[in-house]
Amino acid sequence: MKKVLVFLFIVLLMTVALPKVTITLWHAMSGSRLPAVEAIVNGFNATHPDIEVVAQFTGSYAETLTKAIAAYRANDQPHIVQVYEVGLQTMLDSGAIVPVYELAGPDFDWGDVIGPILEYYSVNGKLYSMPFNSSTAILYYNKDIFKAAGLDPNKPPTTFSELYEYGRKIVESGAAPGGISFGWPAWVFEQMHAYHAQFYANNENGRKAKATEVYFNKDFGIDVMAEWMKWAQDKVLVYGGREYSANQAFLSSQVAMLIQSTSSVGSIESKANFNVGTTFLPRIEGYPRGNSVIGGATLWVMKGHTQKEYEAIWEFLQYVMKTEVTMQWHKSTGYFPATNSAVKALLDEGWFVEHPNHLTAFLQILSGTRVPEAQGVRLGNFVAIRDVVDSAIEEALQYTGTNYKKEAKRILDNAAKKANTILEEYTMIYGK
Amino acid sequence: MPGEEEFPRFQFSLRGGKMQRRFPNKVLPYLLVSPSIVVVIIFLVIPTIQSLYMSFFRVSPFGDRLIFVKFYNFTKLFKSTDYVHSLLITLVFAAAVVALGITIGLLISVVLNQRLKGLNYYRTLFIWTYAISPAVAGTIWALMFDPSSGPIVYIIKTLFNVKLNWMMNGNLALVIVIIAASWKMLGYNIIFFLAGLQTIPEELLEAASIDGASSVRKFFKITLPLLSPTTFFLLIMNMLYAFFQVFGLIDIMTKGGPGNATEVLVYKLYRDGFINLDTGFASAQSVVLFVFVAILTALQFKYAERRVFYG
Numbered sequence: 001m002k003k004v005l006v007f008l009f010i011v012l013l014m015t016v017a018l019p020k021v022t023i024t025l026w027h028a029m030s031g032s033r034l035p036a037v038e039a040i041v042n043g044f045n046a047t048h049p050d051i052e053v054v055a056q057f058t059g060s061y062a063e064t065l066t067k068a069i070a071a072y073r074a075n076d077q078p079h080i081v082q083v084y085e086v087g088l089q090t091m092l093d094s095g096a097i098v099p100v101y102e103l104a105g106p107d108f109d110w111g112d113v114i115g116p117i118l119e120y121y122s123v124n125g126k127l128y129s130m131p132f133n134s135s136t137a138i139l140y141y142n143k144d145i146f147k148a149a150g151l152d153p154n155k156p157p158t159t160f161s162e163l164y165e166y167g168r169k170i171v172e173s174g175a176a177p178g179g180i181s182f183g184w185p186a187w188v189f190e191q192m193h194a195y196h197a198q199f200y201a202n203n204e205n206g207r208k209a210k211a212t213e214v215y216f217n218k219d220f221g222i223d224v225m226a227e228w229m230k231w232a233q234d235k236v237l238v239y240g241g242r243e244y245s246a247n248q249a250f251l252s253s254q255v256a257m258l259i260q261s262t263s264s265v266g267s268i269e270s271k272a273n274f275n276v277g278t279t280f281l282p283r284i285e286g287y288p289r290g291n292s293v294i295g296g297a298t299l300w301v302m303k304g305h306t307q308k309e310y311e312a313i314w315e316f317l318q319y320v321m322k323t324e325v326t327m328q329w330h331k332s333t334g335y336f337p338a339t340n341s342a343v344k345a346l347l348d349e350g351w352f353v354e355h356p357n358h359l360t361a362f363l364q365i366l367s368g369t370r371v372p373e374a375q376g377v378r379l380g381n382f383v384a385i386r387d388v389v390d391s392a393i394e395e396a397l398q399y400t401g402t403n404y405k406k407e408a409k410r411i412l413d414n415a416a417k418k419a420n421t422i423l424e425e426y427t428m429i430y431g432k
Numbered sequence: 433m434p435g436e437e438e439f440p441r442f443q444f445s446l447r448g449g450k451m452q453r454r455f456p457n458k459v460l461p462y463l464l465v466s467p468s469i470v471v472v473i474i475f476l477v478i479p480t481i482q483s484l485y486m487s488f489f490r491v492s493p494f495g496d497r498l499i500f501v502k503f504y505n506f507t508k509l510f511k512s513t514d515y516v517h518s519l520l521i522t523l524v525f526a527a528a529v530v531a532l533g534i535t536i537g538l539l540i541s542v543v544l545n546q547r548l549k550g551l552n553y554y555r556t557l558f559i560w561t562y563a564i565s566p567a568v569a570g571t572i573w574a575l576m577f578d579p580s581s582g583p584i585v586y587i588i589k590t591l592f593n594v595k596l597n598w599m600m601n602g603n604l605a606l607v608i609v610i611i612a613a614s615w616k617m618l619g620y621n622i623i624f625f626l627a628g629l630q631t632i633p634e635e636l637l638e639a640a641s642i643d644g645a646s647s648v649r650k651f652f653k654i655t656l657p658l659l660s661p662t663t664f665f666l667l668i669m670n671m672l673y674a675f676f677q678v679f680g681l682i683d684i685m686t687k688g689g690p691g692n693a694t695e696v697l698v699y700k701l702y703r704d705g706f707i708n709l710d711t712g713f714a715s716a717q718s719v720v721l722f723v724f725v726a727i728l729t730a731l732q733f734k735y736a737e738r739r740v741f742y743g
Contacts, residue, residue, distance in 0.1 A: 062707045069709065073495045090709070094494045177595075232600070238579075239599045242687065254580040381493075384708035394690035398600055418514075425710075429492045429499060 021312040024078040025055045028064040032267045036332040044319045051312045061297065062383065072096050077302045079313050082132060084297040086382035091300050092128060093430050098301045099128040103314045112339040116365050120294040120376035129298035130317045133335040135263040136292045137191045138360050139282060143275035145256040149175035156279040160227055163282045167236030176256045178238035181246040183260035186389035187295055192224050194374040195281055197290030206378040210432055214419045216389065217412035223284060225396055225412060226404035232397040239397050242390050261295060262361035265334030269357060278360040291368025293376055296335060334358060380426030385419045486715035493709035505716035514692060522696040525610060526674035532614040533670045534663065537621030544622065545629045562619030570684025573612035602693025605686050609694050612685060613678050621666055628662030660740045667736065668729060675725055697721050
C-alpha cells in the first residue's frame with residue numbers, strides 16, 4: 001500500500017514538474033467521425049508528453065463557427081477551430097486567424113498535399129488553413145434494388161437521362177419507393193456547376209477578386225434544377241433534408257441511389273444490409289467536362305495565443321498530416337487522406353482492392369479536368385448563400401406544375417437576387 | 433419578455449394598508465427586490481438596449497468592423513418578402529398553437545378534474561410533456577413523422593394510402609410543427625387549468641345542479657367565467673411561448689424548411705444572426721419582434737382583460 005502511495009506521489013510530482021501546453025480544438029465531427037477524431041488526438045497526446053490537445057465537439061459546422069466567433073469576441077477563443085469550406089472567405093477576412101503558412105515557415109514542403117485540396121484552400125499560392133477533412137460528392141447505389149428492378153447492378157447511370165430512366169424503372173417495378181436522394185442539396189448543386197465547368201459566381205468564382213454576382217441562375221443552373229423538379233414530380237427524386245438525413249432513406253432501401261459526400265462511405269458500408277456500389281456523379285449531356293469540387297472543412301489557427309502554444313499547434317498540425325494518421329482517418333471515415341504519400345501507402349497495402357468504394361472519389365477527382373471552374377467557389381458569407389440556395393431547392397421540389405424551366409428560372413432568379421444582396425452587403429463591410 | 437415564474441392574479445390581492453404595517457422600514461422592501469431587479473437589468477434591459485444599438489449598424493461576423501447605416505436594416509426588413517412571409521407564418525403558427533393549446537388543455541383538465549380511478553397517474557402522464565426538453569420533444573416528433581421511417585407516416589400509409597412527406601410539403605410541415613408545439617405546451621396548460629378548476633367553489637356547481645342546469649350549461653355559465661383569470665394568463669403565456677420559445681423544437685424538426693415554410697420570426701432571427709452572422713440585421717428583427725409582441729400583449733390586456741372575472 002505504502003509503495004503504491006509513494007509511486008502515485010512521484011507520478012503526481014512528475015506531472016507537476018512537466019508543465020503541459022494545453023491546446024483546445026473545436027470540431028464538428030459527429031457520429032462515427034467523432035471517435036476517429038478522438039483517436040487522432042489520443043495518439044498525439046500519447047506521443048507528446050509535453051502537449052495536451054483537448055478536442056471538443058461543438059455542434060454542427062455552423063454552430064462551431066458561431067461559437068468560435070462568440071468566444072473570439074469574448075477573448076476566450078480556442079487554439080484551433082474546424083471551419084467548413086463555405087466559411088473560407090469569412091475566415092480569411094476575419095482578422096482573427098494566424099495563417100498556417102506562417103506557422104510552417106518558408107521551408108515547409110507543401111508539395112505532398114493532394115493537388116485539388118491544396119488548390120481549393122490556397123490563396124495566392126499560400127495555404128491559410130490546414131486541410132483536415134476533405135471530401136467530394138459521389139453517387140452511391142443499392143445493387144440489390146438494381147437487380148430487383150431488372151437493371152444491371154454493374155452498370156450504374158452515367159448521365160442525367162440514364163439516371164431518370166433507371167429511377168423510373170425502379171419506382172415502376174416497385175423495387176423501391178423512390179429513385180434517388182441527395183445529401184447537402186445546395187452543395188450538390190455547386191458540384192454540378194464545377195463538374196460541368198460552369199462558374200457559380202463572377203470573378204472566376206470569387207478567386208480573382210471578391211465575387212459580386214452569382215451565376216447559378218444562368219442556363220446551366222436552370223437546366224439542372226428543371227431536371228430535378230421533373231424527377232421529384234415522378235417520384236424519382238425524394239428530397240432528403242439538408243445534411244446527412246438522406247442517408248437514412250438510402251440505408252432503409254427507400255431510395256435506390258444517393259448523391260452524398262464520400263465521407264459517408266465508411267458509415268454506409270458498415271450499416272447497409274445490401275450491396276453498396278459507388279460511381280462518378282452523373283453528367284448532363286451537352287455541357288463541357290469539369291471536375292467535382294472539394295468540400296469538407298479545414299483547421300484554422302486563431303490569433304491571441306502565446307508563441308509556445310503556436311509551436312505546439314504546429315506540432316499537432318504536422319501530426320495530423322502524418323502518413324499513418326491521415327491513412328487511418330481515411331479508413332475510418334472515407335474522407336480523403338491529406339497527402340499523396342498516404343494515397344501511395346494505401347495503394348501499396350492493398351486497401352483499395354479490398355475497399356473499392358473508397359477509391360471512387362479519388363478516381364473521380366483525379367480524372368476530371370483541372371479548370372478554374374472546379375477549383376472551388378469563394379464567396380463572402382457563403383454560409384448565407386448556401387442557405388438561400390437550399391431554400392430555393394426545397395421550394396422548387398414542391399412544384400406541381402409542368403412548366404419546369406420557367407418555374408426553375410423564377411425560383412433561381414429570386415434566389416440569385418438574394419445572394420447578390422448578400423455579396424453586396426459583404427463588400428459593404430470589407431470592401432471589394 | 434416576462435419570465436415564466438409570473439403568476440396569474442388569482443384571488444390574493446394585498447391591500448396597501450397591510451403592506452405598510454408589515455414593512456415599516458422604507459428601504460428594506462427595495463433591498464429585498466433588488467436581486468431580481470439586478471437580474472432583470474443584466475439579462476433583459478442591457479441586452480435590449482444593445483440590440484437597439486446594434487440594429488443601426490452593419491457588423492462584420494467577428495465584430496471587428498462596425499458601419500453605421502442608419503435605418504438600412506429596418507428598411508431591408510420591411511422590403512424583404514421573406515420577412516413578411518415569416519411574419520404571416522408566425523401569426524398562423526401562434527394562433528393555432530394558442531387555440532389548440534388552450535382548448536385541448538381545458539378539455540383534458542376538465543376530465544382530469546373528475547374523480548377517476550388512478551387519477552394521479554393520468555395527471556402525471558399528461559403533465560410531463562412540459563418537463564421534456566424541446567430537443568427531446570422535437571426529436572420524438574421528427575422521428576414519428578420521418579418521411580421514410582416514421583410510424584405515423586406508416587400508419588397513415590396503410591390506412592389511407594397517403595404518403596406523408598413533410599420535406600416535400602410546406603403546409604404539412606407547418607401542421608406537424610404546430611401539433612408538436614401545442615403538445616409540448618399542453619402539460620403547462622393542464623397544470624394551470626387544474627389549479628384553476630380546483631379553486632371553483634363546489635357550492636356554486638351544486639346550487640346550479642339543484643336548479644337543474646345541465647353539465648354543459650354549468651361549464652359555460654360557471655366554470656368558464658370563473659376560470660377566466662387562468663385562461664387569460666395562459667393566453668398570454670401561450671402566445672409568448674409561440675413567439676419566443678419554439679426555437680428548439682423547430683431547429684430540431686424542420687430547421688425552418690422546407691423552403692421557408694416553417695420559418696417563424698424567432699427562427700429567422702436565429703438564422704440571420706447566428707448562421708448567416710448578420711448581427712445588425714438580426715438585431716433589427718429582434719427590435720421589431722419586441723415591439724410587435726409588446727403591442728399584442730398590451731392589446732390583450734386592454735380588451736381581453738375586460739372579460740376576465742377576478743372574483
